[in-house]
Amino acid sequence: MAATTYTFKGLLTENGWIANAVVDLDASGNVISISESEISRGEFVNGYAFPGFQNAHSHAFQYAMAGLAELHVDTAIQDDFWSWRNAMYGLALTLSPNQLEVVATMLYSEMARHGYTAVAEFHYLHHDKNGKPYANLAEMGERLVAAAQKAGIRITLVPQFYQQGGFGQAPVDRQKRFISNTIDDYYKLLESSKAAAKNYTHANTGIGIHSLRAVKPEDVIIICNSLNNSILHIHVSEQLKEIEDCIAYHGKRSVKWLLDNCNVDKNYHLVHATHLDDSEVTGIAKSGASVVLCPSTEGNLGDGLFRFEEYKNQGGNWSIGTDSHVGLNPLEELRLLDYGQRLISHKRTTFVTPGQGESAFNALKMAWQSGRRAMNALDAEFFAVGQPFDAAVVKATSPLIATASLRNLCNTVVYSADVSDMAGTIVAGKWICKDGQPIHSEMAVNDFVTVIKDLGTRL
Ligand SMILES: [Zn+2]
Known part of the structure; x- marks a missing residue:
């Protein structure tokens, strides 16, 4: 029984892309299964998942x-x-x-x-x-x-x-x-x-x-x-x-x-x-x-x-x-x-x-x-069963990405994308950044500004 399920528009494996990839995760965020499916289950993410x-x-x-x-x-x-x-x-x-x-x-x-x-x-x-x-x-x-x-x-x-x-x-x-x-x-x-x-x-x-x-x-x-x-x-x-x-x-x-x-x-x-x-x-x-x-x-x-x-x-x-x-x-x-x-x-x-x-x-x-x-980690391949699900997800709606075939998708992202094309980042099955917002961002920015002012290093 999956604790969390995502459906991604696409997910990158060692053997290429899986379209409409349904990902089932256990309570620790480890992969139970990944399969291609016509029907979405769990949270639908209109994006392409790369290994983090x-x-x-x-x-x-x-x-x-x-x-x-x-x-x-x-x-x-x-x-x-x-x-x-x-x-x-x-x-x-x-x-x-x-x-x-x-x-x-x-x-x-x-x-x-x-x-x-x-x-x-x-x-x-x-x-x-x-x-x-x-x-x-x-x-x-x-x-x-x-x-x-x-x-x-x-x-x-x-x-x-x-x-x-x-x-x-x-x-x-x-x-x-x-x-x-x-x-x-x-x-x-x-x-x-x-x-x-x-x-x-x-x-x-x-x-x-x-x-x-x-x-x-x-x-x-x-x-x-x-x-x-x-x-x-x-x-x-x-x-x-x-x-x-x-x-x-x-x-x-x-x-x-x-x-x-x-x-x-x-x-x-x-x-x-x-x-x-x-x-x-x-x-x-x-x-x-x-x-x-x-x-x-x-x-x-x-x-x-x-x-x-x-x-x-x-x-x-x-x-x-x-x-x-x-x-x-x-x-x-x-x-x-x-x-x-x-x-x-x-x-x-x-x-x-x-x-x-x-x-x-x-x-x-x-x-x-x-x-x-x-990182002292032994996972041998992207998104392996039993391994934690860590992903960087790019938006499927960005113009160059939306119009690229799966064959050209990796190259489009690596050679033309930037952070504005990121839909979010997932560690052990949980979003740590979603829609451009890291989980700790507001507090992090405020504290950071205070510390840098105190240090005076950026004057
Ligand atoms: Zn160094």
């Missing part, structure tokens, strides 16, 4: 500075990633737990509005403003979980091990809120984070190493050897300077070092992976690991373009993330990724090999499958 988008990389607090750091007024500074990072550290030093929760609630509500149903929070803002651990080591992580609960989105809290300021260097004062001095300190933080995740049905955790520059090599190896099938998220090779520093310290590029020293496998989520040599491209693809690409942030920060063509041709896995949240639209992330590649390849087949199918479906499938794994 997976946001595999987020630093929630950075949302408070999205779109800033663009006033290039100092002639002595050539703005780049590192000057942006300075501005970001300034923000990181100011936020209270309550302010973080408010910023994250606004952010996660906006993610829900754009069709994201899950977020992996790459979290390193652990301690108080003086760098002292809170009584609850996972105080800040707990606030992120609370924010996700208010917004209704799933969260994978990935507390980061952040130990040092650079390869072989002590942390600087501005990094004092991030630091775990030892592995034991980190594992205590991880245990507290797991306890915090228990506060919310749709929360879980993963293990995080901020980057090779932020953790001693011997400790990276210990953490990687004790994963016990947990997922691991790590920043790799975002900036050329990072590679140069790694070569100077280790005599090897960063991904090469990781591949040589750790058993990199499907549980590894390598964030950015922008700068790779041939052997690193092959090494990641062969390992079964995923790269997490964040095209809007990587573009904004001037990181570079990932070697997508070579990686794709070797069967590499990838997901998307919004990182600094300068963009929040998953469709735009896919487009930016695609168009960056088209501009350098002069071809239009980024996501396919010729004859292999349609661009958008392949992109959605790849990003979703690796995205689910980045």
Whole structure:
């Protein structure tokens, strides 16, 4: 007996669209059955259901500075990633737990509005403003979980091990809120984070190493050897300077070092992976690991373009993330990724090999499958029986969508739609955003405006 039933004008499966899809869900929002039917049952939704988008990389607090750091007024500074990072550290030093929760609630509500149903929070803002651990080591992580609960989105809290300021260097004062001095300190933080995740049905955790520059090599190896099938998220090779520093310290590029020293496998989520040599491209693809690409942030920060063509041709896995949240639209992330590649390849087949199918479906499938794994979730296919029903629904009435055949529907949505075409977002069978209104939106906006005024960061 179904607890909830929806009928969608269409629903996307791995084998294509089901028209007039009747979806029966149990009391937990898990799929009992999906079938095509002439007769609607339950709530009729005049829209097309896509599997919910997976946001595999987020630093929630950075949302408070999205779109800033663009006033290039100092002639002595050539703005780049590192000057942006300075501005970001300034923000990181100011936020209270309550302010973080408010910023994250606004952010996660906006993610829900754009069709994201899950977020992996790459979290390193652990301690108080003086760098002292809170009584609850996972105080800040707990606030992120609370924010996700208010917004209704799933969260994978990935507390980061952040130990040092650079390869072989002590942390600087501005990094004092991030630091775990030892592995034991980190594992205590991880245990507290797991306890915090228990506060919310749709929360879980993963293990995080901020980057090779932020953790001693011997400790990276210990953490990687004790994963016990947990997922691991790590920043790799975002900036050329990072590679140069790694070569100077280790005599090897960063991904090469990781591949040589750790058993990199499907549980590894390598964030950015922008700068790779041939052997690193092959090494990641062969390992079964995923790269997490964040095209809007990587573009904004001037990181570079990932070697997508070579990686794709070797069967590499990838997901998307919004990182600094300068963009929040998953469709735009896919487009930016695609168009960056088209501009350098002069071809239009980024996501396919010729004859292999349609661009958008392949992109959605790849990003979703690796995205689910980045959340420590094991569902193997869209809307599988027994799995929670998480969906991003686009309006069937939007002009381009209303006039597209099912054959052209994925491409129409991925290449031409925006948030105004979203009918809503569903997590575990419940709307978390409907008709453009996230469940927590009014309160989230009011609180957010107050906090941003208090912070004064957007003046
Ligand atoms: Zn990041």
